[in-house]
Amino acid sequence: MEAEAGIGPISASDAVRATVSYDQLRICDGSFYWLEARAGTGCGVMLVRRRSEGGVHDAGPANFSITSEVHTYGGGTYAIVEDELWCTGAAGLYRQHVGSDDLELMVPGIIGGLVVGAGEILAVRESEQGDELIAVTADGPASVRVLSTSPGFFGPPQPGPAMVAWSWWSEHDMPWDACELWVAPYESGGCIGKPLLVAGGADESVVEPRWGPDGSLYFVSDRNGWWNLFRWDGQDVHAVAAVTGECAAEPWELGYASYGFLDDGRIAVVVQQGPRHRLLLVDPLGAVTPVEILYTSIKPYVAVYEKTVALIASSTTVAPQVVLVHLASGDPRVEVLARSEHADLATYTVSTPAELQVPVKEGREVRAVVYPPADAGPGWRAPVIVRAHPGPTASCLLRLDWQAQFFTGRGFAVVDVDYLGSTGYGRAFRQALYGRWGLADVNDCRAVAEHLIATGRAVPGQVFIRGASAGGYTALHAVTHDGPFAAATAISAIVDPDRWAATVPRFQRAHALRLSGGAGRVAADAIRRPVLLVHGTDDSIATVHDVRELGAQLTRFGLVHDLLLLDDVGHYVASSVRAEVALEAELAHYLLSMSESASERDGQTAASGSSCRT
Template identity: 65%
Template structure:
């Protein structure tokens, strides 16, 4: 597989939603520099882009965005770098409604609801859908707001404080409200210091539904105006960690049932909850489903993938017996459809304290059962995230070149309950590194990994894990750090407002990556426009390594932000990473040493 194939196949689909008998979603295409386009699918019409050519539909609210478009009566409302826009018809000019950071766009009764962020805090705002748009602030907070969801004469929303992350402490509020009016008598329904209540939405029965982790797992609850009750308790995560606004991990079918995405470890599946609370699994060909369900009648639109199917937008028909899946869009292209791929196997490794670490092992493509190869251990970003059981063409790029790729769900990952998720706080750079090293040691001990050819790689928070892993004795021969965090204390000062609480809770473990302790070659890959982990920190560490004559390379990508993998320079990053591993392997074989200190 060529690097061009791997990049071209990395189309990203997000923010699926239904309306007007159609499905809408965002497509971020690497060949377009990662710009996101709103695409519409309607039966009999197929797919059409409805946002302006060359315009990037993206939200930077809360740094990670979300809910960046809505469609009402054929009019597209969307967010771009300049603020909130309206487009009456495809091909019409953009109308700037208001400058600022907007997200979680939601259509109400004759108005658009949204979150607007500033350094002073958040506001819930409304904009009239007709006539000259009039923007009004409904409520404000020094902290954070999300999920404005209108019901009959009532409004629900979420709120969390400046010192919290929404997966730690988030509240659901309701208040009386009529379109064009004012919020009255706000009341907290759920959430608090030890509870994350997220994704409120009004059901067809008039009750308010939401997800809460009060049981230790995000499960679905129902408030009937008087009491809160669990809808269907399950030992699994029925909501995704809310990095972005606008998630929809569940939706309502026309027959009164509720479709829900459940995550258990690295696997995600679709279930349907009957009206009596019974849970039924839906047999779909997906092991990874994004938190964007869009139900219409007895169908559910979703974004799914599996180890052998690239991410695709699909429609699951749930009427009658066996579900039928209709694929509407797929990121695979003709040159690689049907290509041989490496399928992962779950590996469980015991670590100190009797805890188990789960990893997904992708053997070299076409290998036999007794394979033995160089290994790339990948620490996922977040660290409040997880490895996902889906086709990853960038992993396949390496497995097709004789490497095994291993994704590790280290301590702090999601998919294992609240306690596991919180356990990395104050231990960052320690327990996550231990877990990755334990998986590497197991692969070496069982003869899978080749000594001196085990590498660790991570992006963002995973980049910090990778750097700390080569700053101490261990099994790793080299590290690749993409968009890496270097100094948790300084990161807490420079990180966007949304993530400051995360930085404060994580730090206190291994601390700053110290150049003097780095023992193995390092490749840094970083975008100069990264606002989450600023490039200056990586430049400084690289300069310190240069002064110490420590083997390293620095690839700075001009005008690239935090997400290198979806940028126009993704191919250059993949080629540099492959060259890095091959150079280390060649140096170990020939003894010639590794060329270092280069800045590209």
């Protein structure tokens, strides 16, 4: 029976409705803008919000999906020019005039990475043949100029003083492996001059270029093993500050901004160290000072105005918010601009996550984030759901997660694992999964589960593993041999790395090829535990064909499984209109697995010859 709001554990519908996403925070003429979307309304349905002296109000088109498929994952989908909104949608680049609700299609195509130049919009346009850097006049009828073309990939162009800068990587690389930074002479309305390579190469990732107020070109490079901030003065490259952490996010999307310039010469930088983010200030001499705020997870969208830093941030007890951190005085003052409007959530008891470190072979540690059962005391013992994050270059985050709370409110512990390949631990760690996918990641998840059993936290026989996308591949391989996991849930899962490499969109082909060579295809006859397969029929990243085929093979072998296909749902099930259904199915899968003893399950399999649950 569905729990009343605020009584008992949070319902699936409340957990989904509470999942508010804020993205692409920007500053324009003293006003802050961001995109806002709610899970359950359909992936990519977003609304521009604006904060100015008059408060927060809508500034974008109603009932319009501001989205982009550039490089598959999009990004940089809107820009503000003199109170006119330029944004991307399914058909291309649109303009919305001041005082009008109508959108005008200006440039067709797959476009993203929008940046405002002098009287024009600079952007990236993609086709199956490659990328183009384009310039679109912002006044009058749209006039498009192609500034540069490549069979590889461009990052958003960044106009500077008589120059333009951009990042570039080849079609055989991913931007977090090998990426270059280029500059060229440029004037608005004209072409670009002869390009000059500033930094980057086969063993260096250079991301997030941005012109500073001193006329220098700043960027983030992992040449020292971590993504750190550097500066090019027109002649030489200089380190700005050495930080043992990542001063940039893994660039799955265009338009990330992990740092910004205050008007007193300092630079505000978001750094990731393991599952935790911090806000740092770097002074002109390179000294680094942490800003003491309560937030532990910060998105890579930093917007700075004078001595104020705008962030999209969350903590272990606070869901994502849009906040201003005022730094004019000695102590930071935080002003909240936007937060979840789902007021009933305040009455629920939530689980506060904490970090865990587990030693493994190779002399290293695996980091994890543990959500204990809600209302659990210090000596808690519970069924455990181990979650393998997608990516696999993503990471677990130390923050309030309402969909994790759905399970902790029902007596489960939820554990997110930063397995080998995760971001937040340096370049070498991020690349160490290549050729070991389905092996090293599984071993790390297993090590965390076995540690929780050995320390008395996890109930043996009631430890489960789940993952989405690449994490789904990890979860499936985790139950192809004996171990601590009693069942697995695989959402939008990759099943066959070789076939995936041939069908995955252009941006991710190089990644698929570098990951392969580990555990290989998930073999149905090797699966030893019940599995739940959840997949959207419109998934363009991991096509539904492979999971349908896996389900059919499991049926032929008489192996216990459920197959839940979600019509009209893409790759991101958790933010789709069917997210509630998926959550309920996952819970039912674990409860049923807990109710069946191993001997009863084996007996049913032998007797029936087919154990597909319905």
